[in-house]
Every structure is written in C-alpha cells, then in structure tokens.
Amino acid sequence: MQHTVSTKTLVKASVAAAVVAIIALVTLILPAEYNIDPTGIGKQLGLTSIAQAANAEPAAAQTLAKGNDEFQTIEIIVPAGRGVEYKFAMPQYAKMTFEWLTDGEPLYYDLHGEPEGDTTGYFESYTIATNSEVKGSFTAPFAGSHGWYWKNKSDKPVAVQLMVKGQYDVIGLKQ
Incomplete structure (x- = not known):
C-alpha cells in the first residue's frame, strides 16, 4: 500500500x-x-547574559598585548549568575600591580595560576574572597597563566574595571 x-x-x-x-x-x-x-x-532564561559576555571579549582583546609600566585598563562583564576568568601569561618571578573594582555588586573571586605546560588540571589559588574592590601586587611563583575567576551571584550583569601593569602577556577572557 x-x-x-x-x-x-x-x-x-x-x-x-x-x-x-x-x-x-x-x-x-x-x-x-x-x-x-x-x-x-x-533575560528570564539567562540567555542575554551569554551575548553580553561574548561582547565583552572583543573589548578586552583591543587592549595592549604586553604589560608595561603604565596601567592598562580592561573592562570585563560578568553575566548574572555566571562566572568568567581573565588570565595573563607570566614568567616565573614576574611582577604585576593590579586594581579592580565593580560597578557596585561584590563578586566572589579567586586569584590563581596554572603552571605552564601542566596537563593535570593543577592550579594554585593565591586569594579567595568576595569583594567589590581590590588593590594589590603579585609575583608569579612559577611560569604559567595567572589571573582572576569572578563569579556573579546576582541577577544582573556586573562590570569589572581591571587595571594592571607589570610583566605579562595578555591571554584574555576565558569562559
């Protein structure tokens, strides 16, 4: 049939x-x-934060590739209910001076690093806290990628203004 x-x-x-x-x-x-x-x-499904995070990457990529003696300012958007990571490649004992602040909401953060060439997933945390503004300096204990993971527990995107100077190459935003 x-x-x-x-x-x-x-x-x-x-x-x-x-x-x-x-x-x-x-x-x-x-x-x-x-x-x-x-x-x-x-917005209710959290989908607009995906586009906002993707749009933050080109702005960060426009910054200088190498660190220097002048502060370099990088704008990073942390989507609502999500986390982002921003990293720098640094040789062992390289120094970085930094300051970051949010547009209001405090963020959970973890300043950490991963050794160059490591494939085990090892990382070392240097500072873990929740804050809306942090200033400091950092000396890389080993060659590798070093930077921040920020987690936004609020229901709105949070802008982070990161200012850095020192000895590094920008890796940029990782999600």
Missing part, C-alpha cells in the same frame, strides 16, 4: 516548521547571540 502526502499536508507542515523556527529565533537565538530580547524570555 502506497501512501502519498497531499499538498495540503505539506503546506501545513511547512507553516508549522516556519512558526517553530521563528519562535526559536525570537526567544532563544536573538537573546543569546545578539542580546536582542523583544519578548523578555531571553
């Missing part, structure tokens, strides 16, 4: 598929990729 699909059934299926695609575009894709949220559902 051969079953043929009528033109009417094909048109109905095509229209239904187009409607589902439009709903997915408006509620999921636009908020997550472009921070465009006409329905507000993207």
Whole structure:
C-alpha cells in the first residue's frame, strides 16, 4: 500500500516548521547571540547574559598585548549568575600591580595560576574572597597563566574595571 502526502499536508507542515523556527529565533537565538530580547524570555532564561559576555571579549582583546609600566585598563562583564576568568601569561618571578573594582555588586573571586605546560588540571589559588574592590601586587611563583575567576551571584550583569601593569602577556577572557 502506497501512501502519498497531499499538498495540503505539506503546506501545513511547512507553516508549522516556519512558526517553530521563528519562535526559536525570537526567544532563544536573538537573546543569546545578539542580546536582542523583544519578548523578555531571553533575560528570564539567562540567555542575554551569554551575548553580553561574548561582547565583552572583543573589548578586552583591543587592549595592549604586553604589560608595561603604565596601567592598562580592561573592562570585563560578568553575566548574572555566571562566572568568567581573565588570565595573563607570566614568567616565573614576574611582577604585576593590579586594581579592580565593580560597578557596585561584590563578586566572589579567586586569584590563581596554572603552571605552564601542566596537563593535570593543577592550579594554585593565591586569594579567595568576595569583594567589590581590590588593590594589590603579585609575583608569579612559577611560569604559567595567572589571573582572576569572578563569579556573579546576582541577577544582573556586573562590570569589572581591571587595571594592571607589570610583566605579562595578555591571554584574555576565558569562559
């Protein structure tokens, strides 16, 4: 027995598929990729914070690649309910002076480093706390990547202004 699909059934299926695609575009894709949220559902699902974090990376990448004796300012957006990591490559005993502050909300943070070439997942934490402003200096105990992990426990994105100077190469934002 051969079953043929009528033109009417094909048109109905095509229209239904187009409607589902439009709903997915408006509620999921636009908020997550472009921070465009006409329905507000993207914000409720936390999707707009994905686009905000992705947009923070190009701004950070525009900064100078190498550290120096002048403070370099980097703007980092930590999405609501998420964490981001910003790292620098530093040789052993290299020094960095830093200051960072948020636009209001305190963030959980972990200043830490991973040894160069390590494949075990080892990292060493130097400072773990919750704050909205920190100043200090740091000497790398080993060659590798060193930097901050910030966790935003609030329901709004938090901007971090990070100012650094010293001996390093910028690795940048890791998520």
